[in-house]
Amino acid sequence: MSLAKRIIPCLDCDNGRVVKGVKFVDIRDAGDPVEISKRYCEQGADEITFLDITASTEDRGTTIHTVEAIASEVFIPLTVGGGIRTLQDIRDMLNAGADKVGINTSAVLNPEFVREAAERFGAQCIVVAIDAKCVSGPGEPKRWEIFTHGGRKPTGLDAIAWAQKMTAYGAGEILLTSMDRDGTKNGFDLDLTRAISDAVAVPVIASGGVGNLQHLVDGIKIGKADAVLAASIFHFGEYTIPQAKAFMREQGIEVR
Amino acid sequence: MTHLAVIDYGMGNLHSVAKALEHVARRADLTFKISVSADPKVLQAADRLVFPGVGAMRDCMGEIRRLGIDEILREQIQHKPVLAICVGMQALMERSEENGGVECIGLFRGEVRRFAAGQHDAKGELLKVPHMGWSEVKQRAHPLWRGIPEGSRFYFVHSYYVQPHDSAEVVGVTDYPAPFCAALARDNIFAVQFHPEKSQDSGLQLLQNFLTWSGHA
Numbered sequence: 001m002s003l004a005k006r007i008i009p010c011l012d013c014d015n016g017r018v019v020k021g022v023k024f025v026d027i028r029d030a031g032d033p034v035e036i037s038k039r040y041c042e043q044g045a046d047e048i049t050f051l052d053i054t055a056s057t058e059d060r061g062t063t064i065h066t067v068e069a070i071a072s073e074v075f076i077p078l079t080v081g082g083g084i085r086t087l088q089d090i091r092d093m094l095n096a097g098a099d100k101v102g103i104n105t106s107a108v109l110n111p112e113f114v115r116e117a118a119e120r121f122g123a124q125c126i127v128v129a130i131d132a133k134c135v136s137g138p139g140e141p142k143r144w145e146i147f148t149h150g151g152r153k154p155t156g157l158d159a160i161a162w163a164q165k166m167t168a169y170g171a172g173e174i175l176l177t178s179m180d181r182d183g184t185k186n187g188f189d190l191d192l193t194r195a196i197s198d199a200v201a202v203p204v205i206a207s208g209g210v211g212n213l214q215h216l217v218d219g220i221k222i223g224k225a226d227a228v229l230a231a232s233i234f235h236f237g238e239y240t241i242p243q244a245k246a247f248m249r250e251q252g253i254e255v256r
Numbered sequence: 257m258t259h260l261a262v263i264d265y266g267m268g269n270l271h272s273v274a275k276a277l278e279h280v281a282r283r284a285d286l287t288f289k290i291s292v293s294a295d296p297k298v299l300q301a302a303d304r305l306v307f308p309g310v311g312a313m314r315d316c317m318g319e320i321r322r323l324g325i326d327e328i329l330r331e332q333i334q335h336k337p338v339l340a341i342c343v344g345m346q347a348l349m350e351r352s353e354e355n356g357g358v359e360c361i362g363l364f365r366g367e368v369r370r371f372a373a374g375q376h377d378a379k380g381e382l383l384k385v386p387h388m389g390w391s392e393v394k395q396r397a398h399p400l401w402r403g404i405p406e407g408s409r410f411y412f413v414h415s416y417y418v419q420p421h422d423s424a425e426v427v428g429v430t431d432y433p434a435p436f437c438a439a440l441a442r443d444n445i446f447a448v449q450f451h452p453e454k455s456q457d458s459g460l461q462l463l464q465n466f467l468t469w470s471g472h473a
Contacts, residue, residue: 002377002431004390004409041456046390072275077411077454094310097271099413099454122311122343124386124413172386172415201373203384226384256390256409 004256005220006046006227007244008205009234011036012053013082016066018235019053030235034069040234041074043241046256048074049175049205049229051102052082053150064096071097081129081175090117094125102175104129105148108155111169118170123202128171132159132192133179144192151179159192160199167200174200175229178208183232185211193223205229213239213247220253257287258467261302263329263344264292265309265319273308273341276453280464288467294323304336304466305329309343313368313416314355316343326361333363337471338445339463342414345440345447349418364440364447366420377433386415391430393438393450398427400446400465408458410438410450417449444471 011018011033018030030036037048050067067080080093081102090101107114107128118126131151136143144159163174176196178189188206197204206225210216210233219228233239245255258281262274270292281288291298299305307329309316320326329348332338340348352358352368360368371385390409395401417436420426428439428448440447446466452459 002379002391002433003383003387006389068271071272075276075279075454075456075460077413077451095271097275099272099310099451119312120315123415124388125310172413173388201382201384202386203388226389 002254004046004254005225005248006205007216007241007248007255008047008049008227008229009036009040009045009241010049010051010207010229010231012051012231013063013066014053016063030232033066034073036235037070037074037078040241041076044245044256045076045241046227047077047079049079049081049102050098052080064092067093067096067098079127079175081127085113087117087120090121090125094121100125100127100173102127102129104131107166108146108148108157111165114166114171115169118172123170123172126171127173127175127205128163128166129175129177130159130163130166130196131177131179134189134192142191142195144195147179151182160195163196163200167202171202173203173205175205175207176225181209182207184209185232187211187215188219188223188225188228190218190223193219193225197224197226203227213244216244217248217251217253220248221251257289258304259289259291259302260304260306260467261291261293261299262306262308263299263325264294265316265323265325270308272451273306273453276460277306277463277467280460281467283460284464284467286467294325296324296328299328299332302336304469305332305338306466307338307340307344307347309341309345309347311343312355313343313346313352313358313360316347317358317360320347320361329361329363333444336444337466337469339466340445340447341453342449342451345449346416346418348440348445348447349420352416354416363445364418364420364425364442365422366418368416369419370416371432375433383433386413387432388413390455391432391438391450394429395439396427396429398439398441398446399469400441400462401427402461402465404458404461410448410452410455410458412438412450414449
């Protein structure tokens with residue numbers, strides 16, 4: 001009897017619609033976030049992650065309204081990210097029904113914000129989202145750096161050191177996205193996932209690049225992730241959550 | 257009509273709890289009213305109370321004391337069923353290790369402890385802290401488990417767990433990796449470490465059971 005590995009469908013939302021980009025551009029419309037969340041919940045998704053993908057870029061907050069609507073219909077955990085900048089933003093999201101908030105750009109701009117947020121609301125609801133890109137040349141030891149603003153802005157921060165720092169500051173979970181893989185369907189960056197999972201004591205959610213069910217298994221078995229996040233394979237009906245769970249179970253992974 | 261009050265001391269995920277209760281009450285065809293409040297008059301008038309909690313213990317207890325919730329609870333548990341959730345459960349103990357040590361309400365004898373770092377499960381995998389996700393709960397007889405299969409998974413997210421002195425009060429156990437108290441009960445109180453409002457079918461069933469529980473198990 002142990003903890004089940006989690007499957008987390010991710011809803012990237014723009015103006016109240018679920019969208020999915022390839023390498024953070026080229027957006028396809030995938031539907032209404034409330035309907036999609038309900039469907040995933042009924043199918044046995046373990047959590048839902050809602051990301052307001054335009055929030056940092058266009059300097060506007062996540063839509064509390066959509067979060068409230070999802071939380072009224074979906075009785076599994078909901079993480080909300082995108083444009084979380086102040087303690088009041090976190091308070092608003094928790095009151096709207098979010099269980100956790102994802103902090104990305106604001107953590108880079110002001111790491112103390114993560115510490116304050118964890119002290120105020122508890123580490124368990126503070127997810128630090130890390131967008132990392134491989135910056136080492138061929139033949140060099142692998143190295144990844146943190147990028148913000150939807151993957152457009154380099155920060156010079158080393159991904160492993162950053163994940164450790166954020167954990168020390170009180171992050172209760174790391175949502176790790178490979179910018180090299182996101183939207184490619186080539187699978188997670190397993191070296192990156194493994195490096196971060198080994199480096200921190202909190203749960204790590206692998207994200208970016210899932211194209212088939214074997215990728216989910218690899219993220220857990222090879223990448224040592226505690227949870228796997230995917231968007232387009234579920235949104236566009238290539239696979240269902242029950243198919244994903246059945247496949248993972250066959251491969252010896254404990255799922256709910 | 258059943259009048260249910262969710263105790264609001266400013267630290268909650270109150271929307272989630274209230275929405276889930278609303279959902280199950282409607283599903284069960286109950287006529288109901290849900291208040292979200294810290295007003296002693298409202299809490300006294302309600303038929304049953306839900307005591308949720310999210311956040312750090314020092315801040316939680318600060319607000320609980322400032323609003324007099326501790327005294328209200330002490331008095332109200334004599335008269336009506338109370339469901340405590342997560343940090344709400346922890347706040348019922350005598351003290352917590354969190355934030356360098358915090359005195360809590362003390363309705364149950366025992367402490368709140370942090371999971372040790374660096375523990376491994378039976379397969380040799382490192383157990384992360386917080387304990388986050390869906391774990392099985394071994395039940396001990398209590399009316400609130402009615403209709404929920406033994407060993408059902410519930411959603412947990414916590415770094416601290418309660419350690420009651422009286423093992424007879426433990427009504428649910430989860431392993432991480434050692435067994436810890438996932439549910440605690442005595443008389444009118446039922447307290448859970450997991451989040452029933454986020455545990456899909458099993459959690460909703462537990463909330464529904466609470467809505468019709470007469471208390472004094």
